[in-house]
Amino acid sequence: MDKVKNGKSMLNITDLHASIGGTEILKGLNLTVNPGEVHAIMGPNGSGKSTLAYLLSGHPSYEATSGEMLFDGQDLVNMLPEDRARLGLFLCFQHPTEVPGVRMDHFMRAGLNSVLRSKSLDEMDVLKFDKFLNSKVDIVEMDRNLVKRSVNEGFSGGEKKRNEILQMAIFDPKLSILDEPDSGLDVDALRIVANGINQLRSEEKSIILVTHYQRILNYVVPDKVHILINGRIVKSGGKELALEIETNGYDNIEQSLANDQHSG
Amino acid sequence: MTASNQVVKDVAAQEYKYGFVTDVESEVAPPGLSEETVRFISAKKNEPEWMLEGRLKAYKYFTTLVDKEQVPDWAHLRYSPINFQDIIYYSAPKQKVSLENLDQVDPEILKTYERLGIPLQEQKRLAGVAVDAVFDSVSIATTFQAELAKKGIIFCSMSEAVQNHPELVKKYLGSVVPYTDNFFAALNAAVFSDGSFCYIPKGVRCPMELTTYFRINTEGSGQFERTLIIAEESSYVSYLEGCSAPMRDENQLHAAVVELITEENAEIKYSTIQNWYPGDEQGKGGIYNFVTKRGKCAGKNSKISWTQVETGSAITWKYPSVILQGDNSIGEFYSVALTKGYQQADTGTKMTHIGKNTRSTIIAKGISAGHANNTYRGLVRVNPKAVNSWNFTQCDSLLLGDQCGAHTTPYVEVKNNSSHLEHEAFTSKVSEAQIFYCNQRGISTEEAHSVIINGFCKEVFKQLPLEFAVEATRLLEMNLEGTVG
Numbered sequence: 001m002d003k004v005k006n007g008k009s010m011l012n013i014t015d016l017h018a019s020i021g022g023t024e025i026l027k028g029l030n031l032t033v034n035p036g037e038v039h040a041i042m043g044p045n046g047s048g049k050s051t052l053a054y055l056l057s058g059h060p061s062y063e064a065t066s067g068e069m070l071f072d073g074q075d076l077v078n079m080l081p082e083d084r085a086r087l088g089l090f091l092c093f094q095h096p097t098e099v100p101g102v103r104m105d106h107f108m109r110a111g112l113n114s115v116l117r118s119k120s121l122d123e124m125d126v127l128k129f130d131k132f133l134n135s136k137v138d139i140v141e142m143d144r145n146l147v148k149r150s151v152n153e154g155f156s157g158g159e160k161k162r163n164e165i166l167q168m169a170i171f172d173p174k175l176s177i178l179d180e181p182d183s184g185l186d187v188d189a190l191r192i193v194a195n196g197i198n199q200l201r202s203e204e205k206s207i208i209l210v211t212h213y214q215r216i217l218n219y220v221v222p223d224k225v226h227i228l229i230n231g232r233i234v235k236s237g238g239k240e241l242a243l244e245i246e247t248n249g250y251d252n253i254e255q256s257l258a259n260d261q262h263s264g
Numbered sequence: 265m266t267a268s269n270q271v272v273k274d275v276a277a278q279e280y281k282y283g284f285v286t287d288v289e290s291e292v293a294p295p296g297l298s299e300e301t302v303r304f305i306s307a308k309k310n311e312p313e314w315m316l317e318g319r320l321k322a323y324k325y326f327t328t329l330v331d332k333e334q335v336p337d338w339a340h341l342r343y344s345p346i347n348f349q350d351i352i353y354y355s356a357p358k359q360k361v362s363l364e365n366l367d368q369v370d371p372e373i374l375k376t377y378e379r380l381g382i383p384l385q386e387q388k389r390l391a392g393v394a395v396d397a398v399f400d401s402v403s404i405a406t407t408f409q410a411e412l413a414k415k416g417i418i419f420c421s422m423s424e425a426v427q428n429h430p431e432l433v434k435k436y437l438g439s440v441v442p443y444t445d446n447f448f449a450a451l452n453a454a455v456f457s458d459g460s461f462c463y464i465p466k467g468v469r470c471p472m473e474l475t476t477y478f479r480i481n482t483e484g485s486g487q488f489e490r491t492l493i494i495a496e497e498s499s500y501v502s503y504l505e506g507c508s509a510p511m512r513d514e515n516q517l518h519a520a521v522v523e524l525i526t527e528e529n530a531e532i533k534y535s536t537i538q539n540w541y542p543g544d545e546q547g548k549g550g551i552y553n554f555v556t557k558r559g560k561c562a563g564k565n566s567k568i569s570w571t572q573v574e575t576g577s578a579i580t581w582k583y584p585s586v587i588l589q590g591d592n593s594i595g596e597f598y599s600v601a602l603t604k605g606y607q608q609a610d611t612g613t614k615m616t617h618i619g620k621n622t623r624s625t626i627i628a629k630g631i632s633a634g635h636a637n638n639t640y641r642g643l644v645r646v647n648p649k650a651v652n653s654w655n656f657t658q659c660d661s662l663l664l665g666d667q668c669g670a671h672t673t674p675y676v677e678v679k680n681n682s683s684h685l686e687h688e689a690f691t692s693k694v695s696e697a698q699i700f701y702c703n704q705r706g707i708s709t710e711e712a713h714s715v716i717i718n719g720f721c722k723e724v725f726k727q728l729p730l731e732f733a734v735e736a737t738r739l740l741e742m743n744l745e746g747t748v749g
Contacts, residue, residue, distance in 0.1 A: 057704055060696065081703035090704075097701040101719030110715060111705030118706070150719065151701075167705065 010206040016067035025051040027231035036203040043228035044250040049210045053179040057091035086118040090173035092164040094180045099151035136169040140196040158189035165196040182216040194219030214246040293354035322443035322453030339610035340639040352485040353455045396460045396476040418463040425461035440523040448519040448554040459489035464499040474503045486517040495530035502533040528563030540576035547606025550578025557584035561593035569596040571727040573736045585614035588622035595624040598724040603636030612642035617650035628659040632668035639671040646678040653683040661691040
């Protein structure tokens with residue numbers, strides 16, 4: 001049914017400025033993501049990558065000071081984070097939070113039922129959800145016992161990342177923002193996470209993959225790559241742009257930008 | 265203001281839903297405490313001479329404590345002094361002399377319990393739960409008595425027990441909490457009016473949960489109930505009490521005494537859901553809850569387990585304790601105390617290890633919101649002869665907002681070197697990160713607080729009988745309810 005939306009973008013960001021605690025981090029960002037596309041956002045530390053992820057998902061510490069963020073045609077700027085989630089916007093956290101005493105599967109069911117409720121759909125009872133969950137755990141080769149533990153408590157770094165991708169599978173969002181899903185992973189874990197992401201790619205769904213390193217893009221091949229430096233997208237291209245970064249580093253781009261400015 | 269701050273405000277301002285008053289004609293003693301009051305109560309209950317003597321002894325002792333101004337002041341609680349002459353010590357709804365069945369109970373009172381979610385009509389009863397309903401100073405009805413009697417179990421009001429089982433009452437009343445124990449225990453021993461009495465004979469496993477529901481209704485009255493549970497050798501009982509009161513501007517006093525006794529291999533599981541009126545947003549009114557609860561594991565291998573969910577009262581002063589006298593006996597204390605508005609709670613436990621190889625577990629969870637103060641106070645005492653004893657204590661605090669307080673005062677006294685004690689404690693706040701993580705999964709900020717707090721209380725809730733665990737979760741949610749701005 002989402003095919004109807006062909007030609008309409010999933011996400012449209014125009015001249016976005018944003019700050020945290022009064023410090024401007026994003027300084028006029030433009031980005032359009034269409035259904036079915038995977039966009040990689042790359043950039044050095046402190047360039048504003050995580051700010052973008054948090055801003056899109058509605059973290060209360062981040063403030064959009066001007067510009068526009070349209071998700072599936074709806075203005076995100078003043079929308080509550082839970083409403084964004086219910087509309088199908090998902091954030092895969094770089095550092096997922098622990099919630100002691102709350103079982104992971106119960107937590108996911110509570111979230112999913114909130115989403116279903118908002119759409120006036122039937123909620124899932126425990127049995128139905130357990131079946132559903134069981135059908136998804138293999139996507140990230142997840143230990144079935146892990147979901148019976150408290151939310152992210154005592155999870156290893158790799159388990160936390162896999163658990164985030166598992167939730168992406170459970171919530172089946174229209175737009176997923178993956179904030180450094182590769183950080184801290186060894187090669188095997190990286191392959192599992194990337195494999196999970198690839199299984200969730202589809203023509204209707206979009207993914208924004210925020211990463212510092214090109215490595216994960218060998219597995220999750222992006223349609224577009226954007227370089228974010230100092231709060232702006234300074235360069236966009238295809239997957240080859242990521243390889244260029246791998247070879248020459250961000251410094252090189254920053255250097256050439258500086259030169260452009262001098263000559264211009 | 266962030267959404268989570270709004271919820272914290274709402275939590276602090278949550279209204280009390282059981283604050284209605286039942287319009288019922290009552291027989292009320294004039295306010296004030298004197299020997300005459302004590303005699304009046306005893307006469308009302310048609311008590312034998314030995315009961316009256318016991319009351320008068322306690323009354324005399326209490327007056328000496330009042331004269332010496334020995335009101336306990338060591339707790340982390342602030343309140344204006346209680347004027348014991350302003351309190352009504354006896355209030356009973358007028359009814360026929362003897363109640364043959366529930367049809368004779370004032371329909372207003374039956375309606376009250378319905379509104380509280382405790383139907384007394386047996387056809388509407390909670391499956392597998394026997395209820396004793398105490399309204400102000402008297403027990404209104406006890407359900408399932410006949411069925412329990414078939415197994416030799418006695419479950420009745422304390423007044424009935426005095427009449428029908430005087431030998432048991434004489435033997436055990438005051439054997440765990442003597443009237444000299446403390447100020448409020450002395451007061452209770454003098455003026456207690458009713459409460460529940462349970463006796464489980466040797467080898468019997470009580471087939472249903474026994475429940476007492478306490479309701480304060482009359483203005484200016486205090487409630488002084490007395491509960492006594494005796495579990496004979498190799499018996500088992502699970503008992504639960506609930507409580508509520510109307511909303512009033514003045515404070516009302518509740519000073520109860522609960523005594524538990526387990527003989528060899530017996531077990532008592534005692535759960536409390538305390539929801540007395542906590543006072544309004546400004547801290548006006550509310551129940552002063554000064555309660556002495558103690559169990560004695562008299563026999564070998566016996567076990568007493570206290571679980572409490574404390575959400576009400578303006579002041580809570582309560583330390584359900586266990587005397588571990590029998591060798592290998594086990595004492596447990598699981599507690600959730602939620603304070604909001606201007607509520608103050610000073611609660612905890614005392615585990616006294618006397619027998620060999622005795623074990624105790626303490627898990628206390630304090631949640632504070634608004635301007636509330638929440639204190640855990642505990643004592644673990646291991647006597648010289650209590651060799652190879654073991655204790656684990658964990659007391660955690662959760663703060664909602666920055667105007668509230670959490671305090672922990674654990675005392676430990678160990679008199680031998682073969683025992684093992686562990687203590688863990690942490691204080692935390694519901695973090696913005698946790699709320700946002702929930703939000704991002706579609707869970708509203710309000711629901712997120714409830715999810716996080718339920719998680720925090722989980723170790724305690726799982727100790728409650730299933731249907732009451734659901735009730736406790738609901739109560740907590742109700743207390744945290746509010747609309748997000």
